[in-house]
Amino acid sequence: MIKIKKIKIKINGKNKTIDNQSTLHELINDLKIPIKKIAIEYNREIVDKKKIKKIKLKNNDVIEIVHFIGGG
Amino acid sequence: MIKDNLVVSNKKFNSRLIVGTGKYKNMSECAKAIKLSGANIVTVAVRRVNILNKNKPLLMDYIDPKKITYLPNTAGCFTSEDALRTLRLAREIGGWKLVKLEVLGDKKNLFPDMIETLKSTEVLSKEGFRVMVYCNDDPLMAKRLENVGASAIMPLAAPIGSGLGILNKTNLMIIRNQTKLPLIIDAGLGQASDATIAMELGCDGVLVNTAIAKAKKPFDMALAFKNAVIAGRQSYLSGRIEKTLMGVPSSPTEGII
Numbered sequence: 439m440i441k442i443k444k445i446k447i448k449i450n451g452k453n454k455t456i457d458n459q460s461t462l463h464e465l466i467n468d469l470k471i472p473i474k475k476i477a478i479e480y481n482r483e484i485v486d487k488k489k490i491k492k493i494k495l496k497n498n499d500v501i502e503i504v505h506f507i508g509g510g
Numbered sequence: 511m512i513k514d515n516l517v518v519s520n521k522k523f524n525s526r527l528i529v530g531t532g533k534y535k536n537m538s539e540c541a542k543a544i545k546l547s548g549a550n551i552v553t554v555a556v557r558r559v560n561i562l563n564k565n566k567p568l569l570m571d572y573i574d575p576k577k578i579t580y581l582p583n584t585a586g587c588f589t590s591e592d593a594l595r596t597l598r599l600a601r602e603i604g605g606w607k608l609v610k611l612e613v614l615g616d617k618k619n620l621f622p623d624m625i626e627t628l629k630s631t632e633v634l635s636k637e638g639f640r641v642m643v644y645c646n647d648d649p650l651m652a653k654r655l656e657n658v659g660a661s662a663i664m665p666l667a668a669p670i671g672s673g674l675g676i677l678n679k680t681n682l683m684i685i686r687n688q689t690k691l692p693l694i695i696d697a698g699l700g701q702a703s704d705a706t707i708a709m710e711l712g713c714d715g716v717l718v719n720t721a722i723a724k725a726k727k728p729f730d731m732a733l734a735f736k737n738a739v740i741a742g743r744q745s746y747l748s749g750r751i752e753k754t755l756m757g758v759p760s761s762p763t764e765g766i767i
Contacts (some may be wrong), residue, residue, distance in 0.1 A: 450558040470564050477556075477602035479595075484602050499652050502558065506569050508540055509555025509585050510530030510670070510697075510719030 443496040460491040462501070469503075476505045514743065516715050518692050519608060519661040520642040521579075523550040526709070527739045528581065528694065530719025534728065536571040543722055544573060547732040551579045553610055553717065555586070556596050556603075575604065581642065583610040590621070590630040597634060609634070610664070610696075612644040620670040620697075624651050630767060635659030644696050647681040649688060656691055663691050664717065667708065668698025671720045674703040679711060688711040702731070702738035709742025710750070 443458040447467070456465060462480060466473060478485045479502040480493060495501075515522040529549040535538035544552055552573060556678035561568050573580075582600035583591040590613060597609045611630055615623030622645055634641045635658060642657050642662035652663045663685060675698065676682065686693055695708040696717040705716045718735055725731035 448563050452561065469561055471559055471561070472568075475568060475570050475603065476559060477599040480600060484598055487602070502599075502602070503561070504556050506554040506561050506580060506582065506600075506603065507535060507557045508531035508537070508569060509583055510532040510553055510718075 440442070445495065445499075447495055447499045447501060449501045450503055458497075460495050462490040462495060465495065466503070468492065471497075471503060476503050478503050486491065514747070516692065518642065519616050521608070523579070524548075525550045525644070525736070525739070526715040526743055527705070527735055528553065528715055528717040529732070529735075530717065531569065531573065532585075532719055533723035537567050537569065539728060540723070543571040543728045544578065545731040546729050546736070547722065548736045549578070551581050553581045553583045553719070555583055556600050567700045579607060579608065580604075580606060581610050582606055586614075587755065588611065588614050588617075588626075590626040590633070593626070594633060597639060598637075602727060607638060608640045608661070609646060610642045622646055623668070624648070628654055631655055631660050632658035635661075642692075642694070647678050647685065649681060649684045652685045653688060656689055659692065662694055662714075663689060664696035666697040667704065669696050670697040672698050673700030673721060674698055675700050676707050676711075679707075682708075682710070682711050702734035704736040705735050706742035706745070709739055710746050712746055715739070724736045 443457050445458045463475055473487060481500055516526045523737050525548045527545055527547055527549050528551040531540050531545050537597050576579040580704045584596045587593040587596055593613050600606055613623050613626040613630055615621055624646060631643050640661040642664055643660045644664050645651055647665040655663060667676040692714040694717055695713050699705060701719050707715050722728055722731045722735060
């Protein structure tokens with residue numbers, strides 16, 4: 439059996455362990471976040487949502503996912 | 511009456527009342543109050559998605575961004591850098607270019623940091639944003655904001671959430687007379703009559719959140735603000751009478767028996 443290597447990332451300020459070589463797209467899908475209603479920052483850079491399938495996550499990556507909430 | 515729209519950056523809106531979506535008990539109360547207010551624009555905040563609780567209701571499920579214009583804000587930002595980051599993210603969510611810039615300088619009085627605000631307005635305008643700017647009621651600063659490309663000048667009436675109403679009519683009138691940009695009173699209103707006064711001063715609109723959301727009856731207050739803005743605008747357009755120190759009789763003085 440091939441053992442899948444794990445990596446640690448930080449998402450919205452929380453640590454998370456995921457499979458190595460996962461894409462940003464897979465992560466968002468796993469979290470069941472509606473892609474149309476969010477914006478993503480990957481290591482402080484805003485990501486084009488059309489390109490998230492191509493982004494492979496690495497150890498110590500920092501991801502921010504934001505949406506709109508009530509505010510004045 | 512002739513069609514009298516609020517025009518911001520070439521976009522027309524029927525209502526001159528802009529409402530915030532914060533501080534309501536829940537999303538459905540917020541959505542109903544907005545409907546009653548008749549507002550076409552609502553301010554929204556940009557925050558982290560709650561990745562632990564996926565069942566939390568989403569604003570977009572209650573207020574359809576196709577029917578109501580979302581105006582993303584930078585509430586809670588204290589530096590130009592944070593404000594730019596927030597609005598660039600907001601644009602990425604769904605292509606919003608019309609935004610409300612708000613860079614605060616003090617956690618207690620929530621007054622805007624005008625140096626950071628001015629810097630941010632210039633950068634955002636160059637990046638193609640249409641920036642509606644929360645600012646103090648200083649005519650010189652308002653002019654500077656206009657010079658760096660602001661799409662609307664939005665001075666405070668009083669500190670955010672204070673409910674003190676319009677504290678400096680003179681400054682607002684000076685700003686009104688010097689600019690053709692939309693002038694929208696943002697923050698500090700407490701009751702419907704405050705909105706009427708703002709409109710009678712010649713403002714193009716008002717932005718209200720707390721006064722509606724925290725009223726004992728938010729739905730009734732939403733309606734009151736809607737009517738107050740319409741009344742104030744009509745009053746302004748009707749041209750008020752001159753003020754005189756002495757009494758002027760309303761009935762003819764001739765033919766008195």
